[in-house]
Amino acid sequence: MTGRRATLALGGGGARGIAHLGVIEELLRADLTFERIVGVSIGAVVGAMFAFRPDITQVQRQAGEFLQSREFLRHQQHLFRAQFAPRAESAGSIATRYRRLADSLRANRMLYRAVRRSSLMPGELLEHVVDQLLPDADIADARIPLSVIAVDLHTGRPEVFDRGPVRLAVRASASVPGIFPPVLFGGKLLCDIGGFAALALKVAQTFQPETLIAVDVGTDLKPLAREPSAVEILLRMNDIGAELFREHVKSRADLVILPDVGHVDWFDFSSAGEMIAAGRTAARESLAGFPPPLNWIQRLLGKGH
Numbered sequence: 001m002t003g004r005r006a007t008l009a010l011g012g013g014g015a016r017g018i019a020h021l022g023v024i025e026e027l028l029r030a031d032l033t034f035e036r037i038v039g040v041s042i043g044a045v046v047g048a049m050f051a052f053r054p055d056i057t058q059v060q061r062q063a064g065e066f067l068q069s070r071e072f073l074r075h076q077q078h079l080f081r082a083q084f085a086p087r088a089e090s091a092g093s094i095a096t097r098y099r100r101l102a103d104s105l106r107a108n109r110m111l112y113r114a115v116r117r118s119s120l121m122p123g124e125l126l127e128h129v130v131d132q133l134l135p136d137a138d139i140a141d142a143r144i145p146l147s148v149i150a151v152d153l154h155t156g157r158p159e160v161f162d163r164g165p166v167r168l169a170v171r172a173s174a175s176v177p178g179i180f181p182p183v184l185f186g187g188k189l190l191c192d193i194g195g196f197a198a199l200a201l202k203v204a205q206t207f208q209p210e211t212l213i214a215v216d217v218g219t220d221l222k223p224l225a226r227e228p229s230a231v232e233i234l235l236r237m238n239d240i241g242a243e244l245f246r247e248h249v250k251s252r253a254d255l256v257i258l259p260d261v262g263h264v265d266w267f268d269f270s271s272a273g274e275m276i277a278a279g280r281t282a283a284r285e286s287l288a289g290f291p292p293p294l295n296w297i298q299r300l301l302g303k304g305h
Helices: 014-029 042-052 056-067 070-079 094-116 124-133 166-173 201-205 230-252 272-288 294-303
Strands: 005-010 033-040 146-152 158-161 183-185 188-191 212-215 255-257
Touching: 005 014, 005 042, 005 201, 014 042, 014 056, 014 212, 014 272, 033 042, 033 166, 033 201, 042 056, 042 124, 042 146, 042 166, 056 124, 056 272, 070 124, 124 166, 146 166, 146 201, 158 166, 166 183, 166 188, 201 212, 201 230, 212 230, 255 272
Parallel strands: 005 033, 005 212, 033 146, 212 255
Antiparallel strands: 146 158, 146 188, 183 188
């Protein structure tokens, strides 16, 4: 593996993308050099963090501290109260009846947002994330070349950002359609392309990489345990579309790394350490059986003459 250069395509998957941090750590341990990072959604967040600050230990620490910060936890509890609230009280307790009333009122507010506004959730959360994790800088100034992928709702075409404000581009790439509001920039209405192009391998190939490595953090499509809500159906369809697309494009990569994080909900950032460890394990196992590319062998032999 010594001396190998690679383009790294980091896929979308919400909280599961924290595993990217473990994958990057293990690839660096294998003495691999990144000639470019191409990111979608959470892959754009992690990719931009590392591209601007290529010290994986520091980036992991920064991500961990942010995910445990009071402000981020407050956002999580507010936006996903139903998932995070404890359920220990008896069915008839005052606390349980109060929570049911609060959940009902909150559901009505979300229904209003779904009908009258562009997203179920305000964009302040993503804005806070990128402002805390990324510098106020131009993508072109990243220490590792970086490409951030989003989609323009006007044209339906992917948008590749190799320059421009990194915070804005990453926020656009991570704005899940219908969940977070799209980002208006340069006359374009931008959002997450991950629902049907969670791995930007076609874009990555345009840079003619020596080696193309993809990291897939998609969800497990297990049978539904109960009748889903309207929002859950929309998200499920996103997951299905993303899975079909990934299966279609994986052959474009020289190596696909699959961390075992598919069971994690896209919004659940509570087990960051476990996801990073899963990324390390998956990368280590994938690299063990990964042969060097032919052109790399030829160059190595040429140096011996």
